[in-house]
Amino acid sequence: MTTSTPMGFGRMHRKEDARFIRGRGQYVDDVQLPGMLHGAILRSPHAHARILSVDTSAAEALPGVKAVITGETLAGLGLAWMPTLSKDVQAVLATDKVRFQGQEVAFVVAEDRYIARDALELIEVDYEPLPSVIDARTALAEAAPVIRDDLDGKKDNHIFDWEAGDRAHTEAIFERAEVRVSQDMLYPRVHPAPLETCGALADFDKVTGKLTVWCPTQAPHAHRTLYAMVAGLPEHKIRVISPDIGGGFGGKVGIYPGYVCAIVGSIVTGKPVKWMEDRSENLMSTAFARDYHMTGEIAATQDGRVQAIRVKVLADHGAFNGTAQPTKFPAGFFHVFSGSYDIETAHCEVTGVYSNKAPGGVAYACSFRITEAVYLVERLMDVLAYELGMDPAELRMKNLLRADQFPYTSPTGWEYDSGDYPRTLALAMEMAGYDKLRAEQAERRANGDRRLMGIGLSFFTEAVGAGPRKHMDILGLGMADGAELRVHPTGKAVLRVSCQSQGQGHETTFAQIVAEELGISPDDVDVVHGDTDQTPFGLGTYGSRSTPVSGAAAAMVTRKVRDRAKLVASAMLEVAPDDLEWTKGRWSVKGDPKHGATIQEIALASHGAVELPEGVEGHLDATCVYNPPNLTYPFGAYICVVDVDPDTGQVDVRRFIAVDDCGVRINPMIVEGQIHGGLADGIGMALMQLMAFDEDGNHLGASFMDYLLPTAVECPSWELGETVTPSPHHPIGAKGVGESATVGSPAAVVNAVLDALKPYGIRHADMPLTPSNVWRAIQGRPIRTDLAIT
Amino acid sequence: MPRITVTVDGVGYEEEVEPRLLLVHLLRDTLGKTGTPIGCDTTNCGACTVLMDGKSVKSCSVLAVQADGSEITTVEGLSANGVWHPMQRAFHEEHALQCGFCTPGMIIAAIDLVRTDPDPDDATIREGLEGNLCRCTGYCNIVRAVRRGAQEMGVNTP
Numbered sequence: 001m002t003t004s005t006p007m008g009f010g011r012m013h014r015k016e017d018a019r020f021i022r023g024r025g026q027y028v029d030d031v032q033l034p035g036m037l038h039g040a041i042l043r044s045p046h047a048h049a050r051i052l053s054v055d056t057s058a059a060e061a062l063p064g065v066k067a068v069i070t071g072e073t074l075a076g077l078g079l080a081w082m083p084t085l086s087k088d089v090q091a092v093l094a095t096d097k098v099r100f101q102g103q104e105v106a107f108v109v110a111e112d113r114y115i116a117r118d119a120l121e122l123i124e125v126d127y128e129p130l131p132s133v134i135d136a137r138t139a140l141a142e143a144a145p146v147i148r149d150d151l152d153g154k155k156d157n158h159i160f161d162w163e164a165g166d167r168a169h170t171e172a173i174f175e176r177a178e179v180r181v182s183q184d185m186l187y188p189r190v191h192p193a194p195l196e197t198c199g200a201l202a203d204f205d206k207v208t209g210k211l212t213v214w215c216p217t218q219a220p221h222a223h224r225t226l227y228a229m230v231a232g233l234p235e236h237k238i239r240v241i242s243p244d245i246g247g248g249f250g251g252k253v254g255i256y257p258g259y260v261c262a263i264v265g266s267i268v269t270g271k272p273v274k275w276m277e278d279r280s281e282n283l284m285s286t287a288f289a290r291d292y293h294m295t296g297e298i299a300a301t302q303d304g305r306v307q308a309i310r311v312k313v314l315a316d317h318g319a320f321n322g323t324a325q326p327t328k329f330p331a332g333f334f335h336v337f338s339g340s341y342d343i344e345t346a347h348c349e350v351t352g353v354y355s356n357k358a359p360g361g362v363a364y365a366c367s368f369r370i371t372e373a374v375y376l377v378e379r380l381m382d383v384l385a386y387e388l389g390m391d392p393a394e395l396r397m398k399n400l401l402r403a404d405q406f407p408y409t410s411p412t413g414w415e416y417d418s419g420d421y422p423r424t425l426a427l428a429m430e431m432a433g434y435d436k437l438r439a440e441q442a443e444r445r446a447n448g449d450r451r452l453m454g455i456g457l458s459f460f461t462e463a464v465g466a467g468p469r470k471h472m473d474i475l476g477l478g479m480a481d482g483a484e485l486r487v488h489p490t491g492k493a494v495l496r497v498s499c500q501s502q503g504q505g506h507e508t509t510f511a512q513i514v515a516e517e518l519g520i521s522p523d524d525v526d527v528v529h530g531d532t533d534q535t536p537f538g539l540g541t542y543g544s545r546s547t548p549v550s551g552a553a554a555a556m557v558t559r560k561v562r563d564r565a566k567l568v569a570s571a572m573l574e575v576a577p578d579d580l581e582w583t584k585g586r587w588s589v590k591g592d593p594k595h596g597a598t599i600q601e602i603a604l605a606s607h608g609a610v611e612l613p614e615g616v617e618g619h620l621d622a623t624c625v626y627n628p629p630n631l632t633y634p635f636g637a638y639i640c641v642v643d644v645d646p647d648t649g650q651v652d653v654r655r656f657i658a659v660d661d662c663g664v665r666i667n668p669m670i671v672e673g674q675i676h677g678g679l680a681d682g683i684g685m686a687l688m689q690l691m692a693f694d695e696d697g698n699h700l701g702a703s704f705m706d707y708l709l710p711t712a713v714e715c716p717s718w719e720l721g722e723t724v725t726p727s728p729h730h731p732i733g734a735k736g737v738g739e740s741a742t743v744g745s746p747a748a749v750v751n752a753v754l755d756a757l758k759p760y761g762i763r764h765a766d767m768p769l770t771p772s773n774v775w776r777a778i779q780g781r782p783i784r785t786d787l788a789i790t
Numbered sequence: 791m792p793r794i795t796v797t798v799d800g801v802g803y804e805e806e807v808e809p810r811l812l813l814v815h816l817l818r819d820t821l822g823k824t825g826t827p828i829g830c831d832t833t834n835c836g837a838c839t840v841l842m843d844g845k846s847v848k849s850c851s852v853l854a855v856q857a858d859g860s861e862i863t864t865v866e867g868l869s870a871n872g873v874w875h876p877m878q879r880a881f882h883e884e885h886a887l888q889c890g891f892c893t894p895g896m897i898i899a900a901i902d903l904v905r906t907d908p909d910p911d912d913a914t915i916r917e918g919l920e921g922n923l924c925r926c927t928g929y930c931n932i933v934r935a936v937r938r939g940a941q942e943m944g945v946n947t948p
Contacts, residue, residue, distance in 0.1 A: 013882060013883065013885070014882070014885065016890065017881070017882040017887060017890075018882070019890075020887055020890025020893050021865070021874065021878040021881050021882055021887065021890075021893060021897065022825065022865065022866060022868070022869055022874075022878065023823075023824070023825015023826065023864060023865040023866040023894045024825060024866070025825075025890050025891075026824075027824075027827060027891065029818070029824070029827070029828070030818075030824035030827075032819075032822070112819075113815075113819075114808070114810065114811070193925065194889075194891075194925055195827075195829040195835060195837060195889070195891045195892055195923065195924070195925045196827065196829065196889070196891045197829075244889075244890065245889060246827065246829075246889050246890070246891030247888075247889040247891060247925045247926055249925065278831040279829070279830040279831045279832065279835075280831055280832075502889055503888035503889025503890065503891075503926050504888065505888065669885050670885070672885075673885050673888055673926070673927060673928075673931060674888075675928075676927055676928030676929075676930050676931065677888065677925070677926045677927055677928045678928070679928050680927075680928035680929065703830070703831065703832045703834075704830045704832050704834035704835060704923075705832050705834065709923050709925070711916075711919070711920045711922075711923065711929075712915070712916040712917075712919045712920060712922075712924075712929040712932065712933060713916050713917060713920050715916075715928055715929045715930070717912070717930055717933070718928060718930050
């Protein structure tokens with residue numbers, strides 16, 4: 001390779017690539033064990049139905065079938081239900097009722113995957129269909145069927161009410177505001193759809209009593225602890241191995257019934273059992289994202305000074321509340337919805353309801369509901385600009401927080417760490433040639449050009465790096481993360497971390513952090529993750545928390561090693577530790593730089609015959625647990641330019657300009673790749689992705705035939721820019737970034753399309769803005785796309 | 791059960807297979823060629839793309855018996871003596887992969903694209919890779935990699 005490797009931060013090609021480009025990655029379905037059996041799940045065809053009987057006799061009689069497990073089998077083991085990440089329970093295999101189409105009913109274990117599928121066809125289930133709740137807006141109606149009659153005394157479909165902000169102050173501002181605008185909007189149900197589906201390979205060793213589970217989980221340690229709690233196995237006898245993961249995007253945080261079934265299958269048969277779901281199963285039953293029905297209101301002065309925002313949310317959580325978020329935040333971090341603006345006060349109310357759909361909610365790079373929050377405020381800003389007849393860029397510039405206001409406490413209590421918003425927006429506008437674009441648009445409109453042009457903006461503030469353990473835990477597990485660094489005698493290092501890459505490049509960037517702090521080459525640092533027997537406890541990778549939490553842990557543990565090395569160096573050099581100074585890779589005597597020892601020499605001495613100072617045991621290693629003092633708040637300014645054909649409703653994304661600020665960039669190449677991927681998500685959500693349901697609860701987006709993902713054809717060549725505003729509380733000044741583009745971009749695309757449709761007097765239309773939906777909006781015939789009701 | 795002979799990455803195999811066995815499962819489960827993954831069940835994603843007698847096919851949509859007598863190349867057969875194929879090198883250099891799951895199929899599809907158009911422009915590359923979904927990269931770096939790979943293939947191969 002021609003490029004040189006940086007010693008620390010900077011563009012460095014990825015270590016992971018060598019195996020992936022040769023087909024030598026190891027994803028869960030690549031793992032084969034001696035005697036391994038295959039599992040398959042029988043799923044419910046109904047959205048809501050009572051189970052009268054399950055007859056497995058014909059399936060059991062099929063040659064090659066080793067076991068058929070039903071809800072009844074699991075009930076005997078106390079495993080028919082499992083706890084969710086929201087302290088609800090979820091059926092592993094249904095015993096009483098099915099509550100969404102695609103729900104797990106029975107599990108077959110067979111000699112190969114083909115026989116297992118054959119056997120599913122032979123299971124007879126007698127269902128008594130029940131009326132279902134599909135439209136969340138009807139879930140709390142008096143007459144609505146009660147979905148969760150399994151919960152003691154439950155007589156309705158209500159899950160929770162939650163609020164944040166100052167209600168009285170907000171109402172007072174709204175009462176006297178010069179301008180008030182209200183807008184209903186739906187952030188439709190979508191799915192993260194990682195290219196690799198979920199699956200698990202469970203191997204219970206009856207002799208040692210040890211359970212090993214290979215599973216593409218984003219949070220292997222949390223899975224181990226939960227398995228221990230659920231299955232009653234001791235935690236030291238459970239090993240979770242998260243191998244290479246073919247993308248996660250939040251869809252691989254929680255525990256799915258298939259994982260538990262594979263474990264039970266292995267315990268029952270005494271053989272390793274592999275379960276891999278199909279794409280349709282993945283879309284139907286694993287964690288969905290969004291599904292927020294929001295009514296947002298914004299209060300402002302006549303000249304466009306925003307004063308207050310209030311919002312009511314109806315959150316559709318599906319049949320079991322399995323939403324993944326810190327315990328104290330049932331609506332995640334939605335209450336950052338005041339966004340990037342200097343707003344006096346704000347208030348939100350969120351009500352969660354059950355429906356006859358799959359569980360989920362928090363997934364798909366949402367940073368715990370910040371996708372919804374940013375979409376809300378960025379749509380509201382455009383709606384306000386529309387009402388005031390103001391340019392949306394001017395309106396934003398007028399209201400953005402200024403650099404001297406940081407650290408800034410938001411009206412709902414967030415303490416933004418740092419930012420320089422006007423500079424970032426100005427850069428995006430300059431890159432886009434904003435004024436020229438507006439001139440082109442005006443000219444085209446004046447000329448009566450049939451093809452409509454739209455320019456959309458989004459300015460977002462993220463909140464990532466959950467989080468301070470005082471405030472944030474998942475099922476009681478604090479959100480601090482561990483790191484262990486071991487330097488071998490020859491100066492090569494191994495870093496063990498609790499975060500879990502699913503493509504984000506941790507094996508490269510975490511080596512760069514150690515390299516930067518220790519002054520050795522990143523090629524001399526191996527990063528180990530994903531094996532709970534080998535790595536320190538921590539909560540894994542989601543919410544863009546790897547860099548803020550584990551990245552900080554990696555820097556801090558390396559500094560501990562450096563401090564230890566200083567003591568060893570003082571013994572080697574026969575000077576007091578205080579007489580030593582650090583230059584990258586070396587401790588040397590102050591004022592006598594020639595007299596020193598490199599980290600490699602110190603590593604050897606640490607394992608060698610040098611008389612070590614008091615309190616230094618030898619070897620060169622350290623551990624640490626990093627409890628972040630705050631989240632990090634990256635931000636960005638996005639501009640999207642679209643062309644819309646009013647006769648077909650077809651939207652073409654002509655350009656997309658994205659300026660991101662995530663503080664210090666450990667590896668700019670990887671940051672850019674993260675942003676590219678997130679921008680494609682934004683185009684997908686804004687223009688094509690939807691999980692719709694018909695009134696019987698049939699899932700209408702349950703394969704890639706209908707659930708559309710952007711291809712290379714729909715994506716433009718992204719235009720990226722950056723500003724750098726470091727996080728003052730983070731050891732290396734770095735903020736998270738992975739989810740920024742997914743969070744920030746949908747509003748830019750939707751704002752662009754609606755900007756194009758402005759001549760038709762259309763203020764808002766819901767995602768996805770497919771050709772038929774855009775065409776209908778132009779015709780004045782909008783539809784509830786989520787319910788497939790025309 | 792039918793008996794087939796098939797050459798995969800230069801190695802000849804003779805196997806008894808059920809007629810319904812998919813080529814992708816023959817490769818993965820029977821022959822241990824796990825470098826070719828499965829991403830969907832409706833032939834949309836292209837993760838399982840391999841070359842069959844030099845042309846790209848989605849191996850989830852070919853029966854193993856249909857591959858009887860054919861020569862299959864998977865991503866595992868592209869590098870010789872430890873030297874990466876120019877397209878593999880280009881994917882690495884341009885950061886055209888993240889999780890790596892679409893990468894085997896994407897690289898194979900790109901090689902087939904260059905076979906039909908040795909010097910493709912960006913629009914041709916985007917159209918040519920429409921059958922391959924990627925969830926991580928947003929495609930931009932893939933397009934750059936394919937252009938670079940095509941140029942290097944033109945220089946380096948007869």
